[in-house]
Amino acid sequence: MLFFASFVCLFLLLSLTTVGMATSENEAAAKVSEAENAVNSTYEAVLEAEKAGANVTGLLSVLNETVGVLSEAEIAYKNGDLDGAIGKADQCVTVANGILNDALTLKSSASENAQMIFWSTLVYSSVEAGAFAIGLVLVWGWFSRRYIKKLLKMKPEVASDVEA
Amino acid sequence: MLKLEDYRTVFASVGLIGVLLFASPTLGLVLHLPGGEKFSELWVLGPGHMAEDYPFNVGADVNYLVYVGVGNHMGCSAYYVVYVKFRNQTESLPNATAGTPSPLPPLFEYRLFVEDGKSWEAPLRFSFSDVSFSENRSFVGSLMMNGVTFNVDKSASWDVENNGYYYQLFMELWIYNVEFQAFEFHNRFVGLWLNMTGV
Numbered sequence: 001m002l003f004f005a006s007f008v009c010l011f012l013l014l015s016l017t018t019v020g021m022a023t024s025e026n027e028a029a030a031k032v033s034e035a036e037n038a039v040n041s042t043y044e045a046v047l048e049a050e051k052a053g054a055n056v057t058g059l060l061s062v063l064n065e066t067v068g069v070l071s072e073a074e075i076a077y078k079n080g081d082l083d084g085a086i087g088k089a090d091q092c093v094t095v096a097n098g099i100l101n102d103a104l105t106l107k108s109s110a111s112e113n114a115q116m117i118f119w120s121t122l123v124y125s126s127v128e129a130g131a132f133a134i135g136l137v138l139v140w141g142w143f144s145r146r147y148i149k150k151l152l153k154m155k156p157e158v159a160s161d162v163e164a
Numbered sequence: 165m166l167k168l169e170d171y172r173t174v175f176a177s178v179g180l181i182g183v184l185l186f187a188s189p190t191l192g193l194v195l196h197l198p199g200g201e202k203f204s205e206l207w208v209l210g211p212g213h214m215a216e217d218y219p220f221n222v223g224a225d226v227n228y229l230v231y232v233g234v235g236n237h238m239g240c241s242a243y244y245v246v247y248v249k250f251r252n253q254t255e256s257l258p259n260a261t262a263g264t265p266s267p268l269p270p271l272f273e274y275r276l277f278v279e280d281g282k283s284w285e286a287p288l289r290f291s292f293s294d295v296s297f298s299e300n301r302s303f304v305g306s307l308m309m310n311g312v313t314f315n316v317d318k319s320a321s322w323d324v325e326n327n328g329y330y331y332q333l334f335m336e337l338w339i340y341n342v343e344f345q346a347f348e349f350h351n352r353f354v355g356l357w358l359n360m361t362g363v
Contacts, residue, residue: 039275043277046277047240047241047342051240056241060241060277060279063277067243067275067276068275071273071274071275075272075273117193118190121190121193122190125187125188125190126187129182129183129187132179132183132186133179133183136175136178139175140175144171144172
């Protein structure tokens with residue numbers, strides 16, 4: 001009877017340990033995956049900011065440090081250092097979210113700036129092109145009047161070999 | 165003397181060219197001409213940052229150093245992963261024709277962001293341990309890279325043609341595809357042949 005009770009206790013203890021380990025492994029996997037997703041989203045935001053014309057050198061520099069931590073989290077997870085993986089993944093998510101906000105702000109200001117540059121360029125180009133066209137039309141008007149006047153002042157000449 | 169119609173054609177041509185010239189700043193913002201070829205570079209350099217003195221005859225418990233580099237010419241900032249893998253002569257390399265990576269699991273990885281036109285370089289320090297030899301075979305138990313130990317448990321037979329027990333440490337370049345929101349093999353890989361010479 002005592003042997004059976006000991007066996008059941010040992011079995012329950014082992015089961016709980018296994019469940020605990022599995023939970024910890026699942027938690028670590030989920031954290032690393034969350035960190036990966038956070039970095040991916042941040043990169044996409046940084047890329048959009050760059051396409052909008054923002055200077056993202058500073059953001060990429062911080063992001064490079066962050067993915068270094070993500071790599072460490074991945075390697076720690078593969079090597080069974082679950083606590084290390086969770087800690088590094090958490091650190092990664094926090095920094096990545098901070099960069100994401102910076103990237104969104106940068107993108108919005110770069111978009112506004114790009115739009116302002118576009119409209120001012122459009123206005124200046126249109127004014128310059130319009131002024132040039134009007135100027136050319138005025139010159140053409142002056143030139144054609146002068147040409148016709150000159151043509152009218154010309155005296156007809158009769159060649160000597162023309163039959164009367 | 166030119167006719168008035170001829171002068172009109174000259175004026176119209178000058179006008180058209182002038183208007184296009186004045187509108188060119190705006191056209192430059194709206195029209196985007198196709199850029200040059202988009203590609204990435206992946207390289208391995210020796211301990212002196214030169215393409216020389218690569219480790220070749222290697223042994224157990226000796227530290228080796230190479231540098232891994234990536235260059236970005238993709239037209240925008242790129243997010244890369246360099247996977248470091250280890251194989252013997254019978255295991256598969258990536259297939260450059262099919263554009264598929266090696267099926268071997270990566271041991272070490274570098275994640276990096278590189279701006280367009282810029283490059284990145286990092287050291288790769290590695291050493292072998294649990295190396296043994298028996299009956300024309302060599303065994304490598306562990307490979308340490310940048311301070312992290314990996315159990316590799318690889319064996320290589322004696323290569324009669326090249327006189328050695330050959331392994332290869334190779335790196336694959338993967339790039340993050342924004343459209344698919346996933347990394348994909350970028351069809352770039354480089355490797356170092358290593359001849360295991362002693363315990």
